[in-house]
Amino acid sequence: MIRVSGLEKKFGRQTVLNGIELDIAEGGIYAILGPNGSGKTTLIKCILGLTHPNEGEIFIHDKAVRGKWKYRNAINYLPQIANFPENLRVKELFSMIKDIRQSPGRDERLIEIFNLEPYLNKKLSTLSGGTVQKVNLVLTFMFDSPIVILDEPTSGLDPLAMLKLKELIRQERAAGKTLIITTHIMQFVEEVSDRIVYLLEGKIYYSGSVQGLLEKTQQQDLEHAIAHITKQELYA
Ligand SMILES: Nc1ncnc2c1ncn2[C@@H]1O[C@H](COP(=O)(O)OP(=O)(O)OP(=O)(O)O)[C@@H](O)[C@H]1O
Numbered sequence: 241m242i243r244v245s246g247l248e249k250k251f252g253r254q255t256v257l258n259g260i261e262l263d264i265a266e267g268g269i270y271a272i273l274g275p276n277g278s279g280k281t282t283l284i285k286c287i288l289g290l291t292h293p294n295e296g297e298i299f300i301h302d303k304a305v306r307g308k309w310k311y312r313n314a315i316n317y318l319p320q321i322a323n324f325p326e327n328l329r330v331k332e333l334f335s336m337i338k339d340i341r342q343s344p345g346r347d348e349r350l351i352e353i354f355n356l357e358p359y360l361n362k363k364l365s366t367l368s369g370g371t372v373q374k375v376n377l378v379l380t381f382m383f384d385s386p387i388v389i390l391d392e393p394t395s396g397l398d399p400l401a402m403l404k405l406k407e408l409i410r411q412e413r414a415a416g417k418t419l420i421i422t423t424h425i426m427q428f429v430e431e432v433s434d435r436i437v438y439l440l441e442g443k444i445y446y447s448g449s450v451q452g453l454l455e456k457t458q459q460q461d462l463e464h465a466i467a468h469i470t471k472q473e474l475y476a
Contacts, residue, residue, distance in 0.1 A: 241266040241418055242287060242387070247296035249282055256282050258442030260296070266386075269409065269419045271429045274439035275470050280422040281320055283439065284389055287420075288317055300387075318380040320391040320422075322372065326365035330356065330375055333364065337379055345382040353404050354378060370396035381408060388412055390421045394428055406432055426463040438466070440473055 247260040256279040264270055272280045285291035287298055289305060289312060298305050305311050324333060338345045351357060354374040359367060367375070373396045380390065393405060409432050412419055423429060429436060430450055438446040438453070446453055446469075450462055459465040 241301060242420075243299040243302075244283075244287070245297050245299070247283070247286060247298070248294045249279070249286060249291065250294050255442055257286070257293070260439075260442075260444060262437060262444060262447065264418060264420065266418055267413070267416050268434040269413055269421065269432050271433035271436045272420060272422045272439065273429065273436055273466065278439040279442060280439060281391055284317075284391055284420065284422065288312060288315060288389065314385050315387040315389060316380050316383065316385040317388075318376055318390040318393055320395070322376045324364045324372070324375070326363065328364055329361055330364065330367070331360040333375065334378065334382075337382065341383060343383055346384075347378055347382050350378040350381055353408065354401060368396075370398060370401065373397055374401060377405065377408075381412075386417055388417055388419045390419065392422055392424075394423050394425050402428070426461070426466060430462050436462075438469065440469065445469060445473070 242264040244260050244262040247257050249257040260283065272283065274280050282291055286293050289309060300311050334347045354377060356374055356378065359371055364372065377393065394402060397405060409419060433450065435448065436450055436453060437444055446456065453465050457465040457468045459468050
């Protein structure tokens, strides 16, 4: 469904992605992992066309996306940092987005899932970080799209919201969607993901199942497996 071929991205003299080859099949949950600054967000932004690679191509359904923008309508995206107009109230933001998309959306169900009813009349600038993230999640899941990309969706969420998010992600998978997720919460990855892709120093160090990585690293759990690789490769 998504194919990344020979992707290179430099910022000035820093090479962030250095020949990434990746195939993402239709349906399932892919976790993109890697240490801070390893290029996860940059890879996601290249897929979304928000960052232009220096080399390489990205194909969605076998069509190169370079220079195109319509394909993005098929992708729901949760950015790592959301920039909302601060003076807007939560319910105004939801209405505005529905107006722009000219679609009813399924915000009512999502507001209930994340218990946002008490905040609908509040201005976005007055919300806590975790509540802003819930608003961000409602916006992401409000419309139906075959591809969902979530950059650090767990950020700031309390345990109940985290459970709800996991349920939501599993429902999306059951509906046949393809989800790409970055997170540093390894328990979350172990619980929801079908495949993991581990980025290190601009390359894909590992792509496969969690179990496969545990076997490769001879570790008991994902947290230790990832710590083991990072220590070995970065501090060797
Ligand atoms: N617009 C930019 N200009 C210059 N450097 C950038 C830019 N965007 C990202 N970088 C650099 O590229 C590298 C990769 O950043 P990126 O945000 O993709 O990492 P990440 O794996 O998502 O990190 P984290 O886990 O901390 O979110 C970092 O060194 C970052 O400073």
